[in-house]
Amino acid sequence: MAAKRLLTLWVILCTLLEAKATSLVATQNPEDTVSVVLKQNDEFYEHNGRICKKCPAGHSVFQHCKSSGTEGVCHPCENNTFSKYLNDFERCLPCTECRPLDEVVLQPCTTTSDAQCACKSGTFCSPSLPCETCHKCTTRCPDGETMVQPCTPESDMLCVKALGPADVTSQTPAAGSNGQILFLLGILFCVTLVVAVSVGICKCRIKDSRTGSVTSVWDSKTIRRLRRKCTHGPQEVEDLWDVQVDQRIRLSSLEYANSNARGSETTPLQTTGSSEEVQVSTEQRRNLVPANGKDQMTALRLAFDIFIKEVPLRDWKRFMRALGLLDNDIDTIALMHVGDMKEQHFQMLRTWHDMNGKGASLDSLLEVLCNMDLKGIEDKIRAALITQGLYVLEE
Incomplete structure (x- = not known):
C-alpha cells in the first residue's frame, strides 16, 4: 500500500515538472x-x-x-x-x-x-590631394632635362636630368672599376669591424659601485669615429649608420640588464626602461579579441568611437583613403552631416565596414595606422580598447 502511494506521488511530480518546462519554452x-x-x-x-x-x-x-x-x-x-x-x-x-x-x-x-570625373586633356590633379581645380600640364621640360612620363589626368609631366657623354662614360663598368672595387671592399671591412665591436660591447661592461647602474666600456661616439675613418662616405650614409649603432647599443644594454635582473634579485637595475615595461610592450603586440563573448561585428562598431576620438583630425582623411574610401565618398558623407564631425567620421567607418563585409576587422584598422606612421596612436587605441573592456588580449 505504501509503495503504491509513493508511485502515485512520483507520477504527479513528473507531470508537474513536464508542465513547467513546456510553459518556459512557450513563454521564451x-x-x-x-x-x-x-x-x-x-x-x-x-x-x-x-x-x-x-x-x-x-x-x-x-x-x-x-x-x-x-x-x-x-x-x-x-x-x-x-x-x-x-x-x-x-x-x-x-x-x-x-x-x-x-x-x-x-x-x-x-x-x-557614383559619377567618375577626370581632368580635361592638358590638365591634371593628384588623387592624393583635395582636387579643388585642375592644373595645367607642363608643356616642355627645362633645358638639360628630358621627359620620362607624359602628363596624365592624375600627374604632371615628369622630367629628369639628361645624361651627357661624360655621365654615360662615368657609369660604365670599365671607368674606374678598380677604384670602385677597393672602395666597396673598404666599406665591407668597416661594416664587419663595427658588428664585431658591437658584439664586444655586449660583453664588456663596468658596474658603478655607488649607483648599481650598468654602462658600456665604449659608447656610440667611439664606434662612429672608427666608422668615419674607414668610409668617408656621404652624410646621409653616416646618419644611417649612426641610427643603426645607437639601436644596437640600446638593445644590447637592455638584454644585459634583463639577464642581470634574473640572476640577482638584490641588484638594482638602471636602464632607460624597466623589464616590466618591456613585457607590457610585448603583451600589447598580441592579437585582441572581443571581450565577454561579444560577436566581432558588435565589438568592432563599438570600437569606432575610440578611433574617432584618438585619430587626429588632420590625419583623418588620409586614414579613410588608406582604408579604401574615395574622395567622393568622403565628401558626400561630410555634406550629409554638416557640422557634426563625430557623425561624419562614424558614417565613414560604417561605409568602410559595409564595403568590406566580413573582411572588415579591428586588425585591418590598426595595421593601416601603423603603415601611416601613426604607431603612437595605434598604441593608445589598443590601450583604450582594453581599458574600456571592449577587447582582451588573445590567449
Missing part, C-alpha cells in the same frame, strides 16, 4: 534567439532592439522592419542619388557633379555607383 521570446544569430551576419543591422535586413545596393530604407529577421520597406534611389552596397541608410547618397569648366565625365552616375 523567439526573437531573442534569432537576434543572436542575425547580429553575426553582415546583411542585417540593429534598430530599436530589432535586427532588420539591410536594403540592397541602389535602394535606401524607407521604413524599418517590424520584427527581427525581416526586411523593412526599401525604396529605389532617385533624383541623381545612389547607394553602392548593402546598407541601412534612410536616404541615398547624392551623386558627384563633375565641374563643367575643367572636368569631363568618365562614367555617369547610376543608382548603384
